[in-house]
Amino acid sequence: MTDLQECRRKIDEIDNQMVELFEKRMKVCEEVAEYKIHTGKKVLDPEREHAKLEEIRKKAHGEFNELGAQELFQQIMAISRKRQYQLLTEHGPKEEEDFQMVEELPRNNVTVVFQGVEGAYSYGAMRAYFEEDIKSYHVKLFRDAMEEVAAGRADYAVLPIENSTAGIVADIYDLLTEYNLFIVGEQVLKVEHVLLGLPEAELSDISCVYSHPQGLAQCKEYLEEHRSWKQTAVSNTAAAAKKVSEEKDRTHAAIASRDAGEFYNLKVLAENICKNDSNVTRFIILAKKPVYENNSSKISVCFEARHESGTLYNVLSHMIYNGLNMTKIESRPIPGKTWEYRFFVDFEGNLRDSAVKNALRGMEAETSYLKILGNY
Amino acid sequence: MTDLQECRRKIDEIDNQMVELFEKRMKVCEEVAEYKIHTGKKVLDPEREHAKLEEIRKKAHGEFNELGAQELFQQIMAISRKRQYQLLTEHGPKEEEDFQMVEELPRNNVTVVFQGVEGAYSYGAMRAYFEEDIKSYHVKLFRDAMEEVAAGRADYAVLPIENSTAGIVADIYDLLTEYNLFIVGEQVLKVEHVLLGLPEAELSDISCVYSHPQGLAQCKEYLEEHRSWKQTAVSNTAAAAKKVSEEKDRTHAAIASRDAGEFYNLKVLAENICKNDSNVTRFIILAKKPVYENNSSKISVCFEARHESGTLYNVLSHMIYNGLNMTKIESRPIPGKTWEYRFFVDFEGNLRDSAVKNALRGMEAETSYLKILGNY
Structure with a gap:
């Protein structure tokens, strides 16, 4: 039997x-x-690089080593490129960039649009992100909010992109590829749903509940204890509260924020109705121009992989080889292409970093479509 | 100035x-x-591995090389591990002893449960997958259908998992981790939504439309042309048709299948209301026992990656290294862990293949949780 110590000595020698x-x-x-x-x-x-990899494959022996040596050299070439970008950045003129760096994004005296009504979580996220002295207004649909920014009527839009319990807001992902807008910031907001009814209502009166589909999803364990209640999805949680206050029917309730309840003069019938007590929603701030802040640390990209086997893996390798920490991956169907997907990836970094430049160049070369959604 | 050809000659020598x-x-x-x-x-x-990387860092000179050499050796050690897993599998293949192979799954004389009502797309998928002589019944919620199979009251459940336009059915993914059931088959069904109303209704009468949230999502372009219509989400498309037929209000309409319209005696008010004319839904067939057919060619797994950088990529590498084609990746939030995700991956193969065994063994070692959802 082989001696492990002896093997390790041999390995150490090779490694040196x-x-x-x-x-x-x-x-x-x-x-x-x-x-x-x-x-x-x-x-x-x-x-x-392609010729080099082919050469390496020919030099190696056996199926496993052919693949392994190629993988190794992909990494070696990525590190080499990274070194070259580093020296280039030190010496010469910067390469052309669509994205403009700013010291800080203006957060006061701007016009901001959000989807929903006053008292909605989006409103809360906007208040948390921006200063007091902004002009703000609301629209009915996510699409409308994007349209306002695209048309220049608003400087920024505030939209929910992900909830820690219910997952992504799929419509926003799809709209991000439809509109040429850019993510310039994000705001995380704790979501604490309560069950709201008319001031004279009791919990036992309720037979019908309104909320946003994600509100219903986030409280599904609670709702499964009340199976006889009719569930109706509306466009957002604050709209659900508004509806209950307007319909004046004591059998109607809304799942929404405590703030929305105060805003529409409703009574809290039940609290702690989310199973998960660390329920948070992440909102993105969208702008028309691709700008990023000096200290931005997260990059979102969207891409379509080519159709060969292993391609998604190859695209991701550019982040890994450049030491970039991938924090999220999502896929969405591509309209009109059955079972083909568009990927959305978040990773840590700033567009000025040479590792980021290197990764993005590599990814661009291995995708049929790549868009930098933002650096924030 | 340096000669590029001379540099490349030197590099080639080093690479050899x-x-x-x-x-x-x-x-x-x-x-x-x-x-x-x-x-x-x-x-x-x-x-x-940690000690080795520290050693390597000490051997290298300068900040860039220290980091680069460490990256390189992370990769080398990952490749080495893969080789070892391969040899381990060749010697004493770890059997997926839980899974039993069968020549063919019984598709007649069985009891099948589906979610929704007669005329629902799930019903259509069930009819397409199974023989005529089955006993079938329906339940209200996805969870109920899983419960029926878990309790042994039904042999199989038929549930929608993905639509080519609207994306995944997130609830099913979450329930797959909650219930210990297995995917034993799949059925793809073309979805052709129409707008259904009462026999006496005209398109101009409509002011309110019912459908499943995915039905509404799949027809969102059409619905945006009719913004004044109130949209209400119900539990499935056939239930929407049933509701319209029961409420007898000519201003109400449903987005559902032509079949559902015939079933509930409704009139087609508009057709081709889905922008995408290749709208298909994929259904899964669930059973209590982990069985797979002789000629099964797709494997679904669910895993939680460890929390270090690059881990998702390392997990995926085991498929690529074993020549397995990854066809799908999805992520879902892990309840109670903010911004942590559980991944769902589909790849081609059969559990008897040594490449599959090898990949699963490697993936198991590098994840904190791995479940084989099925081979079908």
Whole structure:
């Protein structure tokens, strides 16, 4: 039987030689960078990289090693590119960017649109993100809010994108690809739903409950204890509260915020109706122009992978190889293409970072469509 | 100035040596695998890997190389682990002993439950998948259908999991982790929604429309042309048709199938109301016992990745390394853990394939939770 200690000694020896070779390679890469700085030649040369990988495959023996060596060299070339971008950024002019960096986004004296009515969670998120002295108004649909920003009637839109219990707001993801707007900020808001009824109503009177579909989803365990109640989805939680106050029917209730209840003069019939007591919603702030703040630390991208096997994995590899922490991945169907998906990925970083530039260039090369949704 | 050709010659030379060292390392890894097969020692040894990375960092010179060499060795160790898993599987394949292979699943003389009412799309999917001579009945909620199978009152449940336009049915994903049931089959059904009203109604009469939330989502472009209509979500499309027929109000309409319209004696007021004319829904067939057919070709798994950076990517790598085509990835929030996700992945294969066994073994070791949902 093999001795593990002996194996590890052999491995250590191999590894020492590999580190030496790696450092030697990085040294030559610096020379290549120098050449590219002088000639203006691009860092990423997909043809050269492709040929190199093919060469490596031929050098290796056996199916496993062929694949493994290729994977290893993808990583080595990514690290080499990263070094070259670093030197390029130190030496020469910055590469062209659509995104403009600003010190800080103006949060006062701006016009902000949100979906829903006063007292809605979106309203709360807006109040939390912006200063007091803004002009704000509300529209009926998510699409309307996007339309207002696209048409320049509002500077920003505040829209919910994800809830920690119910998951993503799928419509927003789809609209993000339809409108050419950019995420410039986010705001997380704690959601504490209560059951609201008319001042004269009791819990035993209720037979019908209104809320946003996510409000119903977030309280589904509570609602399953009241199966006889008719559930009706409305456009948002505050609209549900408004509806109850207007219909003046003591059998009607709404699942909404305590704030909405106060706003529409309703009574809290039940609290703690969400199973999950750490129920939070994340809102995004959208603008027409692609700007990002100096200290932005999260990047959202949307892409369509090519149709070959392993492609999604290859796209993701550019983040991993550049040491970027991927925090989220979502997929949505592509309209008109059955069982094909568009992916939405969040990762940590700032557009000025060379690791980010390097990853985005690599991803762009391996996708049929890539859009940077924002850096915030 | 440096000559690019000269640089590339130097790089090629370094790379040749690296490939050689890589192959040498893989050879020693095989010995380590042999040792681990005999001793039953685990492949993943986080302490040893951590110590190795620290050593590598000390060997490298300068901030960039320290980081780069560490990245490189993370990858090398991941490839080494994969090789060891492969050898482990070849020697003493860990059987997915829970899963039983059958020649063919019985599709006649069984009891099947579906959610919704007669005329629902789930009913259509059931009719398409099973033979004529089954006993079937329906329940109100997705959860109820799961409960029926878990309690042994039904052999199978038929539930919608994904629509090509509206995306996943999130509740089903969540229930799949709550109930210990298994996917034994799937059925794809073309969805052709129409707008249904009372026999005496005209399109111009309508002011209120009922459907399942996905029905409303799939026809959202059409509904945006009729903004004055009040939209109400009900539990399924056939229930919407039933409601219109019972309420006998000519201003009410339902978005449902033509079949549902015939079933409830309603009139088609508008057709082609889905923007996407290739609108299909995929249904899953659930059973209590983990069985799979001889010729099953798709595997669904659910897992929670560990919490370190790059882990999701590492989990996926086991499929890619074993040549398995990943066809789908979805994420859902984990209840009670804010911004943590559970992943659902589909890939091609059969549980008897050694590539599949190998991939599952590696994935199991690198996740905090992994469940094989089914092979169908």
